[in-house]
Amino acid sequence: MSIFSKIVTALRGGASEVGESIVDANLVRIMDQEIRDSKAAVEKARSGLADLMAEEAGYKRKVTELQDKIEEYEGYAIQALDKGDEPLAIEIAEKIADLSAELDYNTSATTQLSNSIATQKDFMRTSERKVKDFEREAKMVKTTESVQKTAAALSSNFTATGSKMNSARQSLERVKARQQQNADRLKAGEALAAESTGSNLAAKLASSGIAKNSGQASDILAKLKAKQKK
Amino acid sequence: MSNKLLTKLEQIEQDKLVIEFELQPMPNNDEIIQVIVKDQEEFPINITQTDGEMICMVKLFDAEELKDGASSDMHEVMLSANLALPLSSFGKIGATYMLFGALSANSKNENIGIEIETLAGNTLEAIDLVADYLK
Numbered sequence: 001m002s003i004f005s006k007i008v009t010a011l012r013g014g015a016s017e018v019g020e021s022i023v024d025a026n027l028v029r030i031m032d033q034e035i036r037d038s039k040a041a042v043e044k045a046r047s048g049l050a051d052l053m054a055e056e057a058g059y060k061r062k063v064t065e066l067q068d069k070i071e072e073y074e075g076y077a078i079q080a081l082d083k084g085d086e087p088l089a090i091e092i093a094e095k096i097a098d099l100s101a102e103l104d105y106n107t108s109a110t111t112q113l114s115n116s117i118a119t120q121k122d123f124m125r126t127s128e129r130k131v132k133d134f135e136r137e138a139k140m141v142k143t144t145e146s147v148q149k150t151a152a153a154l155s156s157n158f159t160a161t162g163s164k165m166n167s168a169r170q171s172l173e174r175v176k177a178r179q180q181q182n183a184d185r186l187k188a189g190e191a192l193a194a195e196s197t198g199s200n201l202a203a204k205l206a207s208s209g210i211a212k213n214s215g216q217a218s219d220i221l222a223k224l225k226a227k228q229k230k
Numbered sequence: 231m232s233n234k235l236l237t238k239l240e241q242i243e244q245d246k247l248v249i250e251f252e253l254q255p256m257p258n259n260d261e262i263i264q265v266i267v268k269d270q271e272e273f274p275i276n277i278t279q280t281d282g283e284m285i286c287m288v289k290l291f292d293a294e295e296l297k298d299g300a301s302s303d304m305h306e307v308m309l310s311a312n313l314a315l316p317l318s319s320f321g322k323i324g325a326t327y328m329l330f331g332a333l334s335a336n337s338k339n340e341n342i343g344i345e346i347e348t349l350a351g352n353t354l355e356a357i358d359l360v361a362d363y364l365k
Contacts, residue, residue: 011322011323011324012322012324014323014324014325139280139281139283142280142281143280143281143283143285146261146280147278147287147323148323149259149278150259150262150276150278150285150287151287151289151323151324151326151328153259153262153276154276154289154326167291167295167364167365168290168291168295168357168364169291169357169361169364169365171273171357172272172354172357172358174272175269175272175273176354178269178270179269179270182269
């Protein structure tokens, strides 16, 4: 049975007290071990991959060098033939043959390394996915356990206080009624506050500029200044 | 772990960024913190933190509150509603129906606040939605 179906079975079973586990503790330990092992394998593969890629780069460089050299010696051979120096041309041709053999070796080494690198990358990807899978499963187990504990705590909490929980329907109605009441109270309060300060109309008049508060400091100051000038 | 969670929640409570609520530790389980939302004390939000995840759960009702033979239809409604409910989903543990939301454990306080607010609102919507199936 997969871990996920075990988890679902556990959740269907209901709340679980602290300490009780959906999967036995051994399995959790094994999962943690697998995660560690797979992670180590990925790390090892990663450093191995770096080595292989460095090696491949070296062989590739060698291939380019050899190709250049062969081209260079081919030029020499043609020049020797142009001069009619057959023995020198043969000597150069032998050198070219040696270089070609070396090129073949390096080319095939490059190909082999490229294949190894591809394989290694595949392995790494697979291992990384495995790690992710293990981690996901471990998380599932831990999450489920804590969700079950929460459910258990919820039910025992209500029985502990001795108050049988009301039905969801009744609770909803009560909540709605209370919220409505609060909203009404808030509205009434606002209206009352506006009235009691008498500020409602006065504020409107003031803001529209119809009625002005003559007691304002700025107005008084203006009057005083006017008097001073006279 | 839950101390860190408690500190976070206390900060959110003090910041008053969202609806008013009170925090109440669970007497029998220190891994869970109850968030009592003002004016809907009947539906406390239970927050617990596990590896990388924070789960906020509200108990809706027990299966025994369902009318006879209503569960199948109600499940259909719940599955469809799951997609439409912002941030929250229906769940079931044993015989208990839940509404829950999950966040990354690294969530900012602001987002946890939004989760609490949304879940509180969704709870009332959710029960309203299936009220016809309840006794």
